[in-house]
Amino acid sequence: MKISTKLLVIVILTLAEISLTLWSVFEISKGAKFHQLNSLHLKYSAVFSEQVDKLNSGYQIDTDMLRHTIEQIRQQPTECLAQVNILNEIIMKQIGTYHALGICEQDIIESNNALAILDKFDNKEIDEESAIVELKNYVLIFNENSSLFEKPIADTVSFVMRTMIPMVIFISLFNIIFIGYMSRSISGSIRGLISLMSSEGNNDELERKIDQNVSGELKELLDVTKERLTNEIMMNEVNEKLEAVVTARTRSLEKANSELEQFAYRTSHDLKAPLTSTKGLARFIIQDIEGGQLENAKDDASKIVEQMGKLESLVEGILSLSAANSDVENIKALDIRKLIDESKEPYSGDLESMNFKVVESIQLESPMISEEVRVKQIIDNLVSNAIKYADKAKEQPCVNISVYDDLDNYYLDVEDNGLGIPEHRQNEVFQMFKRFHPTVNKGSGLGMSIIKKHVDSLNGSIEMKSSEKGTKFSVVIPREITE
Amino acid sequence: MKELSVLIVDDSEIDRYILTRQLRESGVKNIFEQDDGSSAIKQLEEFEANSDLYEGKFPPVIIFLDINMPNLGGFGFLKKFAEVRKELGLESCVIMMYSSSERQEDKENAYQFDFVKDYIVKGELTSEDLKRKLTPFC
Numbered sequence: 001m002k003i004s005t006k007l008l009v010i011v012i013l014t015l016a017e018i019s020l021t022l023w024s025v026f027e028i029s030k031g032a033k034f035h036q037l038n039s040l041h042l043k044y045s046a047v048f049s050e051q052v053d054k055l056n057s058g059y060q061i062d063t064d065m066l067r068h069t070i071e072q073i074r075q076q077p078t079e080c081l082a083q084v085n086i087l088n089e090i091i092m093k094q095i096g097t098y099h100a101l102g103i104c105e106q107d108i109i110e111s112n113n114a115l116a117i118l119d120k121f122d123n124k125e126i127d128e129e130s131a132i133v134e135l136k137n138y139v140l141i142f143n144e145n146s147s148l149f150e151k152p153i154a155d156t157v158s159f160v161m162r163t164m165i166p167m168v169i170f171i172s173l174f175n176i177i178f179i180g181y182m183s184r185s186i187s188g189s190i191r192g193l194i195s196l197m198s199s200e201g202n203n204d205e206l207e208r209k210i211d212q213n214v215s216g217e218l219k220e221l222l223d224v225t226k227e228r229l230t231n232e233i234m235m236n237e238v239n240e241k242l243e244a245v246v247t248a249r250t251r252s253l254e255k256a257n258s259e260l261e262q263f264a265y266r267t268s269h270d271l272k273a274p275l276t277s278t279k280g281l282a283r284f285i286i287q288d289i290e291g292g293q294l295e296n297a298k299d300d301a302s303k304i305v306e307q308m309g310k311l312e313s314l315v316e317g318i319l320s321l322s323a324a325n326s327d328v329e330n331i332k333a334l335d336i337r338k339l340i341d342e343s344k345e346p347y348s349g350d351l352e353s354m355n356f357k358v359v360e361s362i363q364l365e366s367p368m369i370s371e372e373v374r375v376k377q378i379i380d381n382l383v384s385n386a387i388k389y390a391d392k393a394k395e396q397p398c399v400n401i402s403v404y405d406d407l408d409n410y411y412l413d414v415e416d417n418g419l420g421i422p423e424h425r426q427n428e429v430f431q432m433f434k435r436f437h438p439t440v441n442k443g444s445g446l447g448m449s450i451i452k453k454h455v456d457s458l459n460g461s462i463e464m465k466s467s468e469k470g471t472k473f474s475v476v477i478p479r480e481i482t483e
Numbered sequence: 484m485k486e487l488s489v490l491i492v493d494d495s496e497i498d499r500y501i502l503t504r505q506l507r508e509s510g511v512k513n514i515f516e517q518d519d520g521s522s523a524i525k526q527l528e529e530f531e532a533n534s535d536l537y538e539g540k541f542p543p544v545i546i547f548l549d550i551n552m553p554n555l556g557g558f559g560f561l562k563k564f565a566e567v568r569k570e571l572g573l574e575s576c577v578i579m580m581y582s583s584s585e586r587q588e589d590k591e592n593a594y595q596f597d598f599v600k601d602y603i604v605k606g607e608l609t610s611e612d613l614k615r616k617l618t619p620f621c
Contacts, residue, residue, distance in 0.1 A: 265586075269551055272583045273495060276606025280501035283609075303497055425554075435553045439518055 002216035003189075006182045013175050020171060024164035030088075031157030034080060038149050041076040041107075044069060045142040052135045061128060063118045066135070070118070073142055074111035077104035088156075095159050097152035107145045114138040193218050259432075266433040270314055270444065274307040281307070310444075317446035320377055321432075324453035331480055333367040336403050339376050343383040354390060357398035358383075364405050369480050374454040378412070381447040382473055386416035389437055391470075409460075410477045417470035429464055451475075487620055488513040488540045492523040492560065493549035493581065498605060502547060502581065509614045513540040520548075520555030524563050530571050542573055544620055547603075550582040550589060557582065561596050568598065579603055579616070 048069045055061055081104050084092075092098040114135065121131040193214055196206070210222060281300045288297035340360055344351065351358070368375070383401065390397035399416040421429060421436050428434045430452040433445040455462045460477035489511055493499050499516050506514055517523035523546070526533060533541045546564075550557035557580065568576065579601040580593045593599045601616060 266551075269584060273498070273605070276583050277495065277497045277501060279606045280505075281497070284501070284504060303500070307497060 001185075003186050004217065006186060010179050010182055013178060017168075017171050017175050020164075021168050024160070024168055027088075027160050027164065028157065030083060031153065031160060033083065034153045034157070035150075037076040037080050038146055038153065041073060041142070041149070042146045044073045044076075045139070045146055048073060048142065049139040052132065052139050055132050055135070061121065061131065063122055067115060067118050070111050070114045070138075074108055077107040077111075077145075080104050081108075091159070092152070092156055095155065097156045097159075100149055100152035100156070103145050103149045103152075107142070107149075110138060110141050110145070189214070189218060193222075263432055266445075267318060270433060271311065274311040274314075278304050278307050314444040314446075317444040317450065320450050321446055321453065323373060324377070324450050324457065330373065331369060331371055333369050334372055334375055336362050336364065336368055336379075339379050340383065340401055342376070343380040344387075347384065347387045350387060354392070354397055356387060356390060357396055359398065359400045361400070361402040362404075364403060364410075366405070368403070368405070368410050370410070370458060370477060374458055375477075378451050378454050378475060381451050382412075382414040382475075385447060386414060386418060386471075388443065389416075389418045389440060389471075391417065391419050405479075408479060410479065412475040412477070413472065414475075415470065415472040420468050420471050421464075421466040423467075426464065426466060430462075486513060486540070487511050487545070487617065488515070488537075488543040489545045489547060490515040490517065490523065490526075490543035491547045491581070492517045492520060492552070492557075493547070494518050494552040495549070498549070498581075502608075505608065505610050505613050508610050509617055511617070513537070513543075515541075515543055519552050520557065520560035520563070523560060524555070524567060527564070527567050527571065527573070542571075542576055544576060545617075546576065546578045547581040548578050550580065550584055550593075558592060561593070561599070565596060565598075577620075581605060 048066070051062075051066060051069060081101065084101060089098065089101070092100065117126070117131055117134045117138075120126045121128070126134075196209055196213065199206070210219070214222060281304050284300045285297045285304075288294070288300065337360070344358060350356065379401075383399065386399040394417055397417060399414060399418075402411075402413045404411050419437055419440065425434075425436060430448050432449040434448070435443055435445045452462060455475060455477070458477045460475060462476075463474045465472045465474075487510075489506060491499050491502055491514065493502070493516075496518070499518075503514050503516070515526070517526060527542065530542065548557050548560060555563070561578070564578070568574065577598050577600045578596070580590075580599060581603050582589065583605040585604055590602050593602055603616075
């Protein structure tokens with residue numbers, strides 16, 4: 001049963017008890033009222049008897065005074081009948097005191113008859129003597145009615161008291177017990193819930209127990225609390241996740257910032273180096289021309305050309321890097337063979353002089369669809385590295401380029417038998433401005449970081465295996481998902 | 484001018500060429516070159532062999548040191564040199580930084596080593612400057 005229902009039952013029982021008690025008091029007081037009316041009836045009967053006695057002693061009949069006394073006598077049974085309700089009648093019939101009401105009615109009729117005698121006397125229909133005889137007779141009747149009325153009323157009142165008081169006591173006791181039981185049941189279910197909630201054990205078991213043992217308002221309270229807690233926990237989780245995201249972003253921004261600083265430092269250094277060298281060389285040329293050493297001047301001039309070439313390639317590298325950072329997104333079907341040919345072209349002279357062998361294998365089920373600029377720069381840098389860092393000590397310098405695909409990815413492998421990358425520096429390969437064979441080739445040190453940026457942009461991956469025997473780069477680029 | 488021996492440590496061939504020519508113009512005849520910090524350390528470590536090989540010319544009195552080099556850069560060299568210098572008793576050997584970096588930070592880092600006596604910015608060095616810098620060692 002719900003707590004509110006239990007409380008309602010308690011209220012109804014209390015109300016019933018109070019009304020029953022009040023009703024009993026009212027009924028008992030009504031009995032007292034009847035006694036009082038009967039005393040008044042007796043009193044006025046006595047007055048009437050006195051007045052009639054005076055007539056015997058030779059007084060004149062004062063009809064007005066007598067009529068007034070009779071009317072006062074009649075007043076008591078009239079009031080008595082007006083007070084009686086149906087319930088009283090039923091009780092009186094049950095306990096055999098109902099005839100008291102008959103006495104009242106009879107008394108009213110007798111009073112009316114007495115008044116009629118006085119009327120007749122006034123109209124001179126009867127003489128004084130017979131009127132007095134009649135009136136004496138009514139004195140006896142009124143007195144008798146009063147004494148007859150007393151007993152049934154006393155019986156009725158005592159019956160009401162006998163039944164009502166035990167009933168009130170009984171109901172009060174019942175209420176005390178029942179309300180006590182209800183309170184225990186309410187506080188018991190609250191205590192039960194408290195011990196259930198503070199018990200150990202996992203949540204599923206707890207929920208099962210709650211479903212079995214808790215109902216009504218307490219269940220509602222639990223449900224609402226649970227919902228609120230769940231929301232709060234969810235909010236906390238969301239906040240924590242947001243914080244983690246912010247922290248990660250901040251860290252990546254910090255990293256980007258420090259990379260950028262490093263980049264600016266290295267770029268300015270590497271851009272400046274060929275310029276300062278050129279300045280020194282130019283001074284020598286002036287000196288040599290002045291001193292007539294034209295051969296020397298010529299040598300230094302060709303060194304300037306070399307420096308300028310270096311500067312040019314560095315600037316190109318930086319431009320490619322910024323292209324690698326920006327969104328190129330010109331997706332189309334690529335002619336891989338053409339891209340490989342283009343990558344070899346600037347080195348055609350070197351390839352011939354070194355007797356360098358290039359093996360190409362293109363096995364694509366379908367043409368590669370990707371961003372041309374990025375794929376071109378990946379191929380260009382891998383192929384040119386293989387050629388630039390060829391190991392002249394080896395009999396036959398060579399590079400194997402193979403391109404193939406499956407359902408998910410495109411694969412580009414470039415394997416050479418060149419100088420390789422020293423083992424202790426292999427982790428620096430994809431960093432900017434890293435050169436591993438400065439004496440062999442004056443690269444900008446940007447090539448591999450350009451490749452890495454392009455591969456990342458294409459959501460791909462690149463791996464490297466390198467030893468003195470050579471280096472193998474394996475690039476995996478996922479197919480574009482066309483919607 | 485006394486026979487002054489110097490060592491140039493720089494990965495840039497062209498910068499070594501420029502400095503070499505300026506040194507020759509200043510009258511320095513014994514010039515060693517290394518393209519990397521680690522090979523320069525190695526050369527110093529092989530002290531006895533080189534002393535025999537280049538009689539009277541080894542060890543160098545001045546080392547011109549670049550900062551940005553691929554394997555062992557200038558600052559890495561300075562740390563190792565601080566050890567090697569004590570081991571081999573090269574206390575008379577000093578270092579002049581020779582870099583294109585004008586960053587104050589780089590200068591401060593270099594001067595933390597008491598044997599670094601000068602910081603030359605590439606491209607700003609004229610032959611006259613160089614002669615003046617070398618005078619105390621002649």
